[in-house]
Amino acid sequence: TSSSPEMTFSNYNYDSAYEYYYGNLTDNETYFFTDSTEVCPSSYLHGADIYLPILYSIIFLTGFIGNLFVITVVAAKGKRNGRLVDIFVVNLALADLVFVFTLPLWAVSASQSGRWNFGLIGNALCKLSSYAIAVNRFSNIFFLTCMSVDRYLAVVKLMDSRFLRSSQCIRVTCAVVWLVSLVLGIPSLVYRSVEDNGNGPICLENTQSLFFLGLSLTSVILTFVLPVLIIILCYGTIITHLQKHCAAAGNSRADARRRHSLKMVLFIIVAFIVSWLPFNIFKTIIISSQLSDAELSCYSLSWQRDGLIISCCLAFLNSCVNPAIYFFFDHHFRRHAKNLYLSCLAKPLLLQSHNSSGSFTNIGTSESSWTTVFRGRLQSFDQKG
Template sequence: MNNLTGSLVTLLTTAVIPTEDYGSGSGTEDYDFITDTPCDKSSVRTFRKYYEPPLYWLIVILGSVGNLLVIWIYTNFKNRLRTMTDVYLLNLALADLLFLCTLPFWAADAMKGWTFGTAMCKGMSALYKINFFSSMFLLTCISVDRYVVIVQTTKAQNSKDLRLAWSKVICGFVWLLAIVLSIPEFLFSRDKKDFQGNHFCTMVYWNNEHNRTKILVLALQICMGFCIPLLVMIYCYSIIIRTLMKARNFEKHKALRVILVVVAVFILSQLPYNSMLVVEATQAANTTITDCDQAQDYDIVTQIMKSIAYMHSCLNPFLYAFIGVRFRKDLIKLFYKFGCMSRSKSSKTYGHSRSSVMSDADSTMALSL
């Protein structure tokens, strides 16, 4: 964190001339990548107008329902927060909900441009990035906790109370680190107007040699928001898979499928957009896209990849919570309590619930089925 703070301070003292990031942001800027030559991007704005709002609202609705159900369960069952994974899941649901709160603003931006001013631009951009980073870090913490519980079972059982206490400290550190990593959004986001009078919320970087500011910001997002979480998840889940393969339990195959789905969804949703960020960082270092048509295609593809990445926030409750036996049982209890399900249906559902090799009385591991 000290190195990151030092880098940001260095950026503050080495450049003072702003330069618009016309290769990112809303994707509606009427300039190409290297010059101030006008480039008509009305086709990009038209695409965003009809593509993003309905998709973003669908993500908001589905994600809100799933994450609110997770929070509903935790608030109604006071003894629910008994493991590290419980604490991480609750914080993950909160992070995803706050992230979803920003999508209506980007949907409005796609329809009629940014009409909320620079202060809201900074606020929404920072809120988006805080919860993006916190979600990625919490998913990483969940994979590490699964590794400890499954691979180091004895150690995990002997240190349950200590690990539960540390989970709260870790969550506090995760949120603090996410806030630090969102500092560029506070510094560089602003409401800009193009030569046609269209407003957009975008990053406006300082003009220093070789666009070092922009490259650093993109590198932070790619490394901290994708590469490191992915590497940790692959390592932890590969060891878990090896452990499960040695287990003599017929339901271990279900647990293996859950792991594969979790990793596959993470890669398929995050890799395409982060690949586009790598292209953008490459552009900042050594511009290769100079044609207006290519710039338009890049903007459209980036918007598609970004929307795919956003879908992960509405999938998290189902990937990490509701596939667990205890979560499903608690949800059924709440439905019955509030009259949403009959007693006969509740009993029938309970009768068909089975625990797998991963479920136990003290864990809400999402590997349980």
């Protein structure tokens, strides 16, 4: 299952060999005591209560605006001008959009050193926000896997995959991905809650349950390692196929379009793996040490906690990266974004022309002239894009 910094690691349970008690020995530092009377700082990340809220706020704003922009542009294309891969693009943007709405909660919590002070609804917010993070993580990797398989079918098995690459089949696939992701996120609802560690309420997971720890480790393998292997296999086969058939005769325009979509999907996948790989590595190390009852040093405990907090921030950044990839690396998306901008700009100008016209003839003439002007602008932008 997925995690976020405060809800998992603000009150990390290191097992009975490392019994600890939180105490505010200074205003900004939290310490825990091991059975060897060693005093250990729970974190070496000084100033986290300042830069984490700022970072979460930036991710929220850019992720909200960017993903809403992606959905608007793709929806404005319509079925006539849309691509099959756009169905996955919209679903990815929707998953990221739902996720970023939880970040203000974590920004507030981070500004209070991980405390979850949301009153009577605090426990419900803890569970729901954790659930949203889990569903986002699962749905993202599954959609990216589906996009990789779609690119494989489009390049390698084009003539044998007409049904699998139909819009109806892809929509059904997206519905199945959402359903599976919603089910896999359920443990976040069950095993996360608000608890008081002596310094105030904190949203954290139940690390006492061996079942939950085993489930978390299994989910890392099944929902990250296995999909990444499938993605690598798909793209390895695609690259091999293109190298063998690069000189083959065919529709050069369609081939260029497939290569362009292939490149765009590859950028998205690389961004996702780079963002989420550190998190999954730290998550696996921590769960393995818990399951094995390993006695870790003071430095190792803090290193694990700080590493996961940083890797969580990196993973969260992925929610606002995809819109930038679409805009800068997808000429098809950028062209439609420009068209949408110009059409929105044309409406107030047409309205102004309408209000200033004195007759029906003038209205028709003005509208026609504005239409001609903006068609010329669209054509010039299309040539540049």
